Every structure is written in C-alpha cells, then in structure tokens.
Amino acid sequence: MMITRGARAEQAGPRPDDRTDVERRFLRAGLGALAVLALLAAIGQYNARSGGFLLLREWLDRPLLFFTLALPCLLAVLFNLRWWLWLRVVLGVCVMLAAALTVPLWIFLDDPATTHIETAPGRPDRRLVVQEQGWSLNSVEWVYVDEGSGLTARRWEIAFVGRPGTYAKATWVGPNRIQVSSDGPGGMVDLADxxxxxxPLTED
Structure with missing residues (x-):
C-alpha cells in the first residue's frame, strides 16, 4: 500500500521540464526580447505626448516597428512553450496573420513630413515646426514648438488641424507668441518660459 501511494503521489506531482538547453535559451531570449521591446515602446509612447523629450520621441515613437519586431519573438516563445499543441497552432496562425497585416501598413503608412521650421526671434533654442501626415485622406497637420537643444530638447504641441481641405500656417509674433491660421478658425498661442x-489650439 505504501508503495502504491508513493507511485500515485509521484504521478500526481509536477511534470519535469523536458525542454533541451537550446529550447530554454530560445525561450528566455524570446521573453527577454519581448520585455525590451515593450519597454522601449512604452518609453516612446510616453515621450510622444506634448512636452516629451524630442530625441526619445523621434527614435522610439515607432509602434509599427516594435510590433513587427515582436512577432518573430512571440513565435519563438510559442514554439518553446509546453502548452496544448492546438493552442500553440492557433496562436501561431494569429501571429502569422498579424504579420501579413503589417505589410500594407509599411507600404502606405508614412511618417509625418516636416513642411516648415522657423526659429523664434531672439531665441535660437526655440523652433516652430509644422508637420503634415501625407497618408491621410484628410489634411492632418500638427504645429509644434521644439524647446532646447541636444538630449534635453522637448517638443510641445501647439495646434492640431484635422479637417478636409484645411491647411495650417504658423508664424512667430514674438519670442513667446505664435500666430496660427488656417482655412478654419485660428488664433494666438502664448508660450510659457x-x-x-x-x-493650445485644436481643430477636428
């Protein structure tokens, strides 16, 4: 009886990890890469807000790039997991479909193009920047102010224009004031130190 109970207890216990050393390395590498990509994407999204660091925004605010890089890492993780086979197959197919959907996005989705840069009068560390998103059916434009230089430069959103056939124009009135005009309503924007x-102005 004691031998039987011991055998049953051994059978009911956790199954040993039968992964090879190579599979364990691939699993750890895939999970580590996913964690790094998620961290970099979060930093980019945080600095994409108004007032974020310009350098981090330009380098890390690329959600499509990080999503595409995460797909092969996710496949490597799924391949080395010891889940049910049907579940791994379903998740793998979903990952492959997601990879296929990124192809037209890479083809048609362009980064915003800078159409105007102007330095503030008497303030070489303050620049007015106008950007336009070329892929949109609407005329989507942003007006920014870049404050500072180098690693500490920040980008502040001054105005957003997103109506069809509407184009934004912005110019300095003084070192701390910008005049924004468009086919729709415009106005003056005052800047803090x-x-x-x-x-800030927004038009939907």
Whole structure:
C-alpha cells in the first residue's frame, strides 16, 4: 500500500521540464526580447505626448516597428512553450496573420513630413515646426514648438488641424507668441518660459 501511494503521489506531482538547453535559451531570449521591446515602446509612447523629450520621441515613437519586431519573438516563445499543441497552432496562425497585416501598413503608412521650421526671434533654442501626415485622406497637420537643444530638447504641441481641405500656417509674433491660421478658425498661442503652450489650439 505504501508503495502504491508513493507511485500515485509521484504521478500526481509536477511534470519535469523536458525542454533541451537550446529550447530554454530560445525561450528566455524570446521573453527577454519581448520585455525590451515593450519597454522601449512604452518609453516612446510616453515621450510622444506634448512636452516629451524630442530625441526619445523621434527614435522610439515607432509602434509599427516594435510590433513587427515582436512577432518573430512571440513565435519563438510559442514554439518553446509546453502548452496544448492546438493552442500553440492557433496562436501561431494569429501571429502569422498579424504579420501579413503589417505589410500594407509599411507600404502606405508614412511618417509625418516636416513642411516648415522657423526659429523664434531672439531665441535660437526655440523652433516652430509644422508637420503634415501625407497618408491621410484628410489634411492632418500638427504645429509644434521644439524647446532646447541636444538630449534635453522637448517638443510641445501647439495646434492640431484635422479637417478636409484645411491647411495650417504658423508664424512667430514674438519670442513667446505664435500666430496660427488656417482655412478654419485660428488664433494666438502664448508660450510659457519652458515652451509649453498656455492656450493650445485644436481643430477636428
């Protein structure tokens, strides 16, 4: 009886990890790569907000790139997991479909193009930047102010124009004031000492 109970207890216990050393390395590498990509994407999204660091925004605010890089890492993780085979197959097919869907996005989705840069009068560390998104059916434009230089430069959003056939024009009225005009309503935007807008404009 004691031998039987011991055998049953051994059978009911956790199954040993039958992965090879290579599979364990691939699993750890895949999980580590996913964690790094998620961290970099989070940093990019955080600095994409108004007032974020310009350098981190330009380098890391690339969700499509990080999503595409994460797909092979996710496949490597799924291949080395010891889940049910049907579940791994279903998840693998979903990953492959997601990879196929990124192809037209890479073809048709362009980064916003800078159409105008102007330095503030008497403030060489403060620049007015106008960008346009070329892929959209609407005329989508952003007006920014880049404050500072080098690693500490920040980008503040001054205005957003997203109506069909509407084009934004922005110019300096003074070192701390910008005039924004478009086919729709415009206005004056005053800047604080650190460059952030006191009264940002948005048009939907």
């Amino acid at each position: 650190d460059g952030h807008p006191m009264n």
